[in-house]
Amino acid sequence: MSSTKTILLVEDNTQDEILTLRTLRKANIANRIDVVRDGQQALDYLFKQGEFVGREGPDLPTVILLDISLPRLSGLEVLKRLRANPLTALVPVVILTSSDEQRDRLSSFQNGANSFVRKPVDFNDFAETVARLGVYWLATNEGPPR
Amino acid sequence: MSWQQDVIPLGHASVNSRWQALWSYSLAVILVIATFLLRDAVSVSFNERPLLILFMFPIIVSALSGGFGPGITATLMAAASTAYFLVPPRGSFGIAQGFDLFQWGMLGVNGVLVSLLSEALHRSRLREKAKWRQLDATQNLLQQSERRFEANFELAAVGIAMVAPNGQWLRVNSKLCDILGYRHEELLALTFQAITHPDDLSDDLIQVSRMLAREIPTYSIEKRYIRKDGSLVWINLTVSLVWKPDSTPDYFISVLEDIEARKQAEAALKASEAALKSAQRLAGLGNWEWDLRNGTHQWSEEIYAIYGRDPVLPPADYQEVQKYFTPESWRDLALAVELGLKDGRAYECDAEVVRPDGSRRWIVARGDTTKDADGQVVFMHGTVQDITGRKHAEEEIRRLNAELEKRVLDRTAELSHANQELDCFVYAVSHDLRSPLRAMSGFSQALIEDFSGQFPEEAQIYLDQIDLASRKMSDLIDGLLELSRCTRGELSCGEVDLSTLSDRLLAEFSRNEPDRKVDTDVESGLKVHSDARMMESVMRNLLGNAWKYSAHADIGRIRVYAEHRDGVCRICVADNGAGFDMAYASKLFQPFQRLHRQDEFPGIGIGLATVQRIVHRQGGVIEAQSESGKGAVFCFTLSGSHPETEKSQSELL
Numbered sequence: 025m026s027s028t029k030t031i032l033l034v035e036d037n038t039q040d041e042i043l044t045l046r047t048l049r050k051a052n053i054a055n056r057i058d059v060v061r062d063g064q065q066a067l068d069y070l071f072k073q074g075e076f077v078g079r080e081g082p083d084l085p086t087v088i089l090l091d092i093s094l095p096r097l098s099g100l101e102v103l104k105r106l107r108a109n110p111l112t113a114l115v116p117v118v119i120l121t122s123s124d125e126q127r128d129r130l131s132s133f134q135n136g137a138n139s140f141v142r143k144p145v146d147f148n149d150f151a152e153t154v155a156r157l158g159v160y161w162l163a164t165n166e167g168p169p170r
Numbered sequence: 171m172s173w174q175q176d177v178i179p180l181g182h183a184s185v186n187s188r189w190q191a192l193w194s195y196s197l198a199v200i201l202v203i204a205t206f207l208l209r210d211a212v213s214v215s216f217n218e219r220p221l222l223i224l225f226m227f228p229i230i231v232s233a234l235s236g237g238f239g240p241g242i243t244a245t246l247m248a249a250a251s252t253a254y255f256l257v258p259p260r261g262s263f264g265i266a267q268g269f270d271l272f273q274w275g276m277l278g279v280n281g282v283l284v285s286l287l288s289e290a291l292h293r294s295r296l297r298e299k300a301k302w303r304q305l306d307a308t309q310n311l312l313q314q315s316e317r318r319f320e321a322n323f324e325l326a327a328v329g330i331a332m333v334a335p336n337g338q339w340l341r342v343n344s345k346l347c348d349i350l351g352y353r354h355e356e357l358l359a360l361t362f363q364a365i366t367h368p369d370d371l372s373d374d375l376i377q378v379s380r381m382l383a384r385e386i387p388t389y390s391i392e393k394r395y396i397r398k399d400g401s402l403v404w405i406n407l408t409v410s411l412v413w414k415p416d417s418t419p420d421y422f423i424s425v426l427e428d429i430e431a432r433k434q435a436e437a438a439l440k441a442s443e444a445a446l447k448s449a450q451r452l453a454g455l456g457n458w459e460w461d462l463r464n465g466t467h468q469w470s471e472e473i474y475a476i477y478g479r480d481p482v483l484p485p486a487d488y489q490e491v492q493k494y495f496t497p498e499s500w501r502d503l504a505l506a507v508e509l510g511l512k513d514g515r516a517y518e519c520d521a522e523v524v525r526p527d528g529s530r531r532w533i534v535a536r537g538d539t540t541k542d543a544d545g546q547v548v549f550m551h552g553t554v555q556d557i558t559g560r561k562h563a564e565e566e567i568r569r570l571n572a573e574l575e576k577r578v579l580d581r582t583a584e585l586s587h588a589n590q591e592l593d594c595f596v597y598a599v600s601h602d603l604r605s606p607l608r609a610m611s612g613f614s615q616a617l618i619e620d621f622s623g624q625f626p627e628e629a630q631i632y633l634d635q636i637d638l639a640s641r642k643m644s645d646l647i648d649g650l651l652e653l654s655r656c657t658r659g660e661l662s663c664g665e666v667d668l669s670t671l672s673d674r675l676l677a678e679f680s681r682n683e684p685d686r687k688v689d690t691d692v693e694s695g696l697k698v699h700s701d702a703r704m705m706e707s708v709m710r711n712l713l714g715n716a717w718k719y720s721a722h723a724d725i726g727r728i729r730v731y732a733e734h735r736d737g738v739c740r741i742c743v744a745d746n747g748a749g750f751d752m753a754y755a756s757k758l759f760q761p762f763q764r765l766h767r768q769d770e771f772p773g774i775g776i777g778l779a780t781v782q783r784i785v786h787r788q789g790g791v792i793e794a795q796s797e798s799g800k801g802a803v804f805c806f807t808l809s810g811s812h813p814e815t816e817k818s819q820s821e822l823l
Contacts, residue, residue, distance in 0.1 A: 043616070
């Protein structure tokens with residue numbers, strides 16, 4: 025897979041982060057995966073501000089895996105800001121969350137999420153889901169033109 | 171009486187007496203002629219003497235029979251005829267001899283005397299006759315009067331009695347017997363004192379003694395007598411006293427009129443007046459009348475009480491009465507009254523009264539009018555009712571309502587706050603409790619995958635248990651979330667096809683466990699008005715249980731059907747599975763209560779609790795019937811109403 029394609033994982037849960045990274049690795053996804061741990065960090069990363077001023081790698085990730093419940097700024101808030109800014113308005117965002125609340129799903133899509141995926145509790149299911157997500161968004165999906 | 175002037179006159183000109191007179195005069199003429207002829211016949215024997223004495227006979231007879239007239243007629247005729255024919259010189263009226271003249275003269279004088287005497291006798295006889303006749307008539311009248319009195323006495327419409335001075339009844343009429351309820355002879359054995367009501371006796375006796383003292387000629391009182399049967403009868407008694415010639419009292423004449431009916435009517439009237447007055451007082455209702463022709467006003471007592479007006483004053487007139495009202499109330503009331511005066515419209519108007527002592531009352535004034543033939547309002551009448559209590563109650567109700575509304579708002583705010591918190595909690599459960607579970611199962615999985623060769627077998631088993639426990643925990647969280655969801659959120663009701671839903675769910679179960687042999691029988695066309703998502707939850711749980719608990723049967727049987735009982739449609743899900751002991755039925759619908767061991771039938775015990783909450787939320791009921799080992803039937807109803815109660819929220823977890 026092309027190394028220009030990167031994934032931004034916004035996840036405050038270290039265990040989930042480890043398991044997600046392990047799964048993607050096991051699925052033979054070698055792309056760069058950047059991890060930030062709260063909403064504000066995510067925005068800083070995307071807009072190359074704060075601690076991420078002059079960071080390496082492409083300007084925007086190929087896909088953002090965004091948890092909803094995050095410290096400081098929630099995932100939905102991050103999503104709103106992204107969509108409000110022309111620079112990031114089109115970047116694919118997959119909400120990856122433990123919640124299966126209808127209203128989370130609803131507001132995710134209302135705010136322009138491209139996909140809503142509930143983290144399966146069963147680890148096998150989880151692994152399969154994450155692997156599929158990685159393959160789909162990095163390989164199958166054709167992102168918006170830059 | 172006319173008979174007293176009925177003196178019969180002597181020249182009575184009746185037809186009878188006229189004939190009698192004519193007869194007497196004719197008799198006189200005939201007798202004189204007959205005597206003349208007789209004298210002629212016998213004169214030879216007496217030397218042709220005049221025999222004047224013979225002529226006394228017709229004179230006496232005529233006088234006796236006819237009185238003076240016929241007597242004098244016979245006398246004149248005899249005198250004239252004898253003087254001419256018999257007394258010499260014959261053929262003239264002269265009389266030659268003195269003896270003859272004497273005799274003739276004696277005849278005339280005797281004739282006149284006899285006539286006069288006869289007349290006197292005749293008259294005396296007539297008088298006697300008249301007297302007798304008078305006596306007869308008197309007697310007749312007396313008898314008549316007696317009979318009349320008897321009839322009056324007996325047949326009178328009032329009781330009449332003659333009473334001795336000592337009170338003994340002397341004579342009583344039958345009406346009196348009727349009134350007092352005694353037989354005639356029984357009454358005569360009593361005194362009036364004996365059957366007079368004790369309370370009324372002294373009044374009566376006082377009057378009697380005054381009459382005996384000649385202070386009063388008669389008296390009249392109303393008193394009660396005791397009838398033979400012991401009942402009382404009101405009597406209007408009028409008494410007069412008959413005195414003996416020697417000025418001692420002879421007897422009383424008493425007239426007794428039964429006034430029981432009148433007394434009762436009076437009592438009823440009095441009672442009704444008292445009732446009206448009492449009703450007016452109790453109702454705080456007074457009535458008034460206003461005669462516009464002469465400007466007079468009439469008020470009942472209660473109006474004085476309501477306005478606080480001194481009862482000795484006359485009713486206030488239209489001008490004056492306004493001082494009893496607040497200016498605003500008088501403005502409304504006067505407007506209503508003026509309209510009534512103008513076109514006769516009835517009115518009803520609440521008004522606030524200010525009494526002279528400054529206290530205030532609320533009244534409702536009602537009025538109506540009467541018009542004369544010209545359509546002019548001539549009379550107004552109406553009521554004034556004290557509604558202060560009602561007004562205060564109304565104000566109190568308004569105040570309480572306002573308070574209640576505020577409380578409802580407060581409570582609603584509290585509730586929605588609580589709901590919000592609950593939502594947050596559920597959110598946290600759904601989101602935050604999952605991640606550690608996934609981590610547990612994920613890392614135990616990773617250990618097995620990445621380091622499987624390095625673990626002893628026992629470690630492998632432990633890791634499996636960690637995995638199992640985390641799955642179980644995950645199921646529990648899912649169940650809790652479902653339970654919570656079924657009582658939250660809006661119900662969006664529409665037609666739900668339970669038959670299709672059941673078929674789909676059973677097909678899904680069958681796909682997941684293709685080895686199970688289950689006969690399913692779903693009645694077609696089962697439709698309910700409900701929320702589709704909730705109904706799916708209900709049917710998934712009921713059918714899922716039926717599926718799960720019939721697993722030990724050779725061929726599972728699951729039936730879905732409708733049942734009509736007492737006009738209510740029940741949806742039933744029946745199976746031939748393990749069933750349960752009805753003794754534990756009460757635990758069936760409680761969360762986390764299970765009637766089977768995990769190793770028999772795994773589960774978390776949340777499904778039926780969820781089903782019951784959904785059914786209850788839609789105003790229905792759910793019942794279960796079963797016997798251990800003989801399957802179970804779950805029937806539920808959904809009432810048409812869907813009370814959007816959120817009360818189950820508080821029971822959520």
